[in-house]
Amino acid sequence: AQSVTQLGSHVSVSEGALVLLRCNYSSSVPPYLFWYVQYPNQGLQLLLKYTSAATLVKGINGFEAEFKKSETSFHLTKPSAHMSDAAEYFCAVTLGGKLTFGTGTRLTIIP
Amino acid sequence: EPEVTQTPSHQVTQMGQEVILRCVPISNHLYFYWYRQILGQKVEFLVSFYNNEISEKSEIFDDQFSVERPDGSNFTLKIRSTKLEDSAMYFCASSGDRDTPYEQYFGPGTRLTVT
Numbered sequence: 143a144q145s146v147t148q149l150g151s152h153v154s155v156s157e158g159a160l161v162l163l164r165c166n167y168s169s170s171v172p173p174y175l176f177w178y179v180q181y182p183n184q185g186l187q188l189l190l191k192y193t194s195a196a197t198l199v200k201g202i203n204g205f206e207a208e209f210k211k212s213e214t215s216f217h218l219t220k221p222s223a224h225m226s227d228a229a230e231y232f233c234a235v236t237l238g239g240k241l242t243f244g245t246g247t248r249l250t251i252i253p
Numbered sequence: 254e255p256e257v258t259q260t261p262s263h264q265v266t267q268m269g270q271e272v273i274l275r276c277v278p279i280s281n282h283l284y285f286y287w288y289r290q291i292l293g294q295k296v297e298f299l300v301s302f303y304n305n306e307i308s309e310k311s312e313i314f315d316d317q318f319s320v321e322r323p324d325g326s327n328f329t330l331k332i333r334s335t336k337l338e339d340s341a342m343y344f345c346a347s348s349g350d351r352d353t354p355y356e357q358y359f360g361p362g363t364r365l366t367v368t
Contacts, residue, residue: 174355185344185361186296193355232296239309240286240298241346241357 144169146233148244156252161205161220163247165233168214173235175216177207180230180246189231192216203227225251255279257360259345265366266335274330274363276345283349285328286357287320289313289341296344302328303349335367 149164167173177189190201197209203226207218216233228251233244258277266272278285287299300310302320319331328347332339342364346357 176356178359186346186359188356188358191356234296236355236357238355239284240301240311241288241296242298243296245295 144173144235144237144242146175146235146242146244148233148247150247151245152248152250154250154252155223157225158222161218161223161227161249163218163231163233163249165207165216165218165244166214167216167233167235169235169237171237172211173237175207175209176234176236176241177201177205177216177218178232178234178243179203180232182229186232189218223249223251225253227251255281257345257347257358259343259360259363261363262361263364263366265368268337268367269334272332272335272365274332274343274345274365276328276330276360277326278328278345278347279358280326282347282358284308284347284357285320285322286346286348287330288344288346288359290344290362291341299330299343332365335365337367340365340367 145168147166175192178186190199192209200206205220230246230248232246234241260275285302288296290296300314301308317333321329342362344362345360348357
C-alpha cells in the first residue's frame, strides 16, 4: 500500500521568503514521488519528480525537493516566494501505476 | 509540447442521465488514467487502462462507470446513470513513453455538474 501525508493544509509566506511544503510518504517498497501544482480552475501541472536517481530534485519555477529515505519525506522548497506561486500543491506517490495524492497544501503569498 | 486534452470543459447533466467525458492522451503514451476531484477535496484515482483493458480500478469505479479507447486516440469515461455525488472535476492522464515511463501528464479537466 502507498500513501502520502501533507502537513499543513494552508501555508502563508511573505513574498521573497522561503517556501517549505511538507510531504511524508508510506510505501512498502521504494516509491516514485511527485509534486504537482494546481492553479485556480486549472488542471494539475507536474512540478518535479523523484524516480530513484538523484535525491535532490530540481523542478520548474525554481522549486526543488529532497528525497530522504530515513525520514520518509519529500518536502518541497523554494528559496524565494513569488506572487505567482500562489496555488494548491499536491504531493503524490506511485509504485508504477496509479498515483495516490495527498490532501494538498494551499500556498498563499503575502505581498 | 504534447499535451493531454479533454472535452468538454464543463458538462451539466440531470441526475439519471448518461454522460461521456472525452480525452485525447499524448500520442506515444501507453497508459491512461481517470481521476476525479470533488470540490475542496483531494484528487482520487478511478481507473487505469493499458493494452485495451482495465489494469486497475478503485472502489469508486463501480458498474456505473466504464472506459473505452474507441479509435486509438480518444479515451472516454462513461457514467451510465449520474448521481448528485458524481459532481466533480474529472481529470484524464497519460504516461508511459520510453524516457518518462512513470510521469503522468494531466489534462485540464472536465467539470461535471449533476443537478
